[in-house]
Amino acid sequence: MDYKTRTKIAVILIEDRVAVDSDVIILGWVRTIRVSKNVAFVEVNDGSCMKNIQGVIEQPENLPVLDKITTGASVRMQGRLVASQGKGQKYEIEVKSLLLVGEADTSYPIQTKRHSFEFLREIAHLRPRTNTFGAVNRVRSKIAYAIHKFYQDKGFYYIHTPLISASDCEGAGDLFHITTFDLDNIPRKDGQIDWHEDFFGDETYLTVSGQLEGELLATALGDIYTFGPTFRAENSNTSRHASEFWMIEPEMAWAELDDNMDLAEEFLKYLFRFALEECADDMEFFGRWVDKELHRTLEGVITAEFERCSYTEAITLLEKAKQKFEFPVKWGVDMQSEHERYLTEKIFKKPVILYDYPEEIKSFYMRVNDDGRTVRAMDVLVPKVGEIIGGSQREERYDVLKARMEKKGIKNLDNYYWYLDIRRWGSVPHAGFGLGFDRALMYITGMANIRDVTPFPRVPNWAKF
Numbered sequence: 001m002d003y004k005t006r007t008k009i010a011v012i013l014i015e016d017r018v019a020v021d022s023d024v025i026i027l028g029w030v031r032t033i034r035v036s037k038n039v040a041f042v043e044v045n046d047g048s049c050m051k052n053i054q055g056v057i058e059q060p061e062n063l064p065v066l067d068k069i070t071t072g073a074s075v076r077m078q079g080r081l082v083a084s085q086g087k088g089q090k091y092e093i094e095v096k097s098l099l100l101v102g103e104a105d106t107s108y109p110i111q112t113k114r115h116s117f118e119f120l121r122e123i124a125h126l127r128p129r130t131n132t133f134g135a136v137n138r139v140r141s142k143i144a145y146a147i148h149k150f151y152q153d154k155g156f157y158y159i160h161t162p163l164i165s166a167s168d169c170e171g172a173g174d175l176f177h178i179t180t181f182d183l184d185n186i187p188r189k190d191g192q193i194d195w196h197e198d199f200f201g202d203e204t205y206l207t208v209s210g211q212l213e214g215e216l217l218a219t220a221l222g223d224i225y226t227f228g229p230t231f232r233a234e235n236s237n238t239s240r241h242a243s244e245f246w247m248i249e250p251e252m253a254w255a256e257l258d259d260n261m262d263l264a265e266e267f268l269k270y271l272f273r274f275a276l277e278e279c280a281d282d283m284e285f286f287g288r289w290v291d292k293e294l295h296r297t298l299e300g301v302i303t304a305e306f307e308r309c310s311y312t313e314a315i316t317l318l319e320k321a322k323q324k325f326e327f328p329v330k331w332g333v334d335m336q337s338e339h340e341r342y343l344t345e346k347i348f349k350k351p352v353i354l355y356d357y358p359e360e361i362k363s364f365y366m367r368v369n370d371d372g373r374t375v376r377a378m379d380v381l382v383p384k385v386g387e388i389i390g391g392s393q394r395e396e397r398y399d400v401l402k403a404r405m406e407k408k409g410i411k412n413l414d415n416y417y418w419y420l421d422i423r424r425w426g427s428v429p430h431a432g433f434g435l436g437f438d439r440a441l442m443y444i445t446g447m448a449n450i451r452d453v454t455p456f457p458r459v460p461n462w463a464k465f
Helices: 009-013 064-068 117-122 131-153 211-221 257-278 280-289 294-303 311-320 337-347 398-407 413-424 437-445
Strands: 023-035 039-045 053-058 074-083 091-102 204-206 223-231 244-253 307-310 352-358 374-382 386-393 430-436
Touching (some): 023 091, 117 131, 131 257, 131 280, 131 437, 204 223, 211 244, 211 430, 257 280, 257 374, 257 386, 257 430, 257 437, 311 337, 374 430, 386 437, 398 413, 430 437
Parallel strands (some): 053 091, 307 352
Antiparallel strands (some): 023 074, 039 053, 352 374, 386 430
16 A cells, blocks of 8 residues: 555645645545535544545445544545635545545544543543644644754754753752662661662762753853753642653853843744744644634734843832732742732733842852842743743852852762862853743643643653553
8 A cells, every 4th residue: 555655734735735636645534524425525634734634525335435434543545636615625635545544443532522631631642633732742843843943043052961860950859769779678878778789879860950961061062952851750730840841951151141131032032933933823723722812922922122120129029019919029039920920911011031039049050149149040931921931140160159059058069070170170151041841832832731732741640651
């Protein structure tokens, strides 16, 4: 059977690159089938776009295979592309041959009705065949490409940082351990687990970030970015948390906080514009069925000049607003999403970049300002969600970094000798940030739950498929 000379439906219906009267072969899955006495209609989707293409079969009594074709079945449909006589479709296919490749019996769970997202999470192996999740996965693919294009066009080098790490970049302790120990017979020494007996000879984890290793490469190559999976063992069951997610982390040598802000703003605008222009068909679907304000939200980010506001100024503005927040506002608190959203939606009415946070609430690697109270951290806030990017200028001074690590309670600095070394030999100012890919996709598509923009989500008590 010829599976190689297929024509993808997107080439016909989206790109409009197939001439009428051409002979085409469609390989896909049946969405609907209607058979009457004189004519049969089979709608097929092949995953290349949102739209289905309809096959029209005259004299269906001559095609007994129609009795076996049901919703969900895979078929090979061959025929002549013609202008459609029906409404809502530009082309259809006069079917010459229709072959059933894979049957779908009546237990097939995705039928021609709307299913809840909760139900579809239970069948994540099949949900990509629905309109919503087909669109999610296509947009996910194209935005991943856009990320690489953005950084490659700017001369950044794509580097791969390890997924297995002996360091905790964020210091939060929410780590997945890696071990080959027999859990019923863990070796101990002086009452403690003897990690020297483990596979790597040290206590190791799934990485929470590629940042620290990214800094090493930036101080050799100049501008780099990572784009890969990260892991957090945080027992949080919210719509925005996942235990496995992808991160984009650029790092720039010879860069300070303002350079970091410029890159973050340019990057977000590029991704949102790319989605609207290059994923127009799928984005139209999200704007119609998921979030009717979606296009306006994204356009608002694209066209705005991001406000830049210090943490101290932001706290003053929030205190003056006399707004009753669930979490009280005062200098020194770690802002919650309600504070961030109030700044973007009520005070500035556009995206905001906050900077110069209290050093007490930020990580050890952030550069200390001359006041000794704040660090050169930044968070990019957008309407509807609050923080979408977090980053900083990194501390490039050896003595200051070492003192910060000790203050933050890092017990064994020997484990970070390599990180300190780049401050000893040819240290330079450098800066970077992290963007959670899955959360960015939530913003781009309007989807409300991170479990629905990840093909196979990993969250507490859930690691199916």
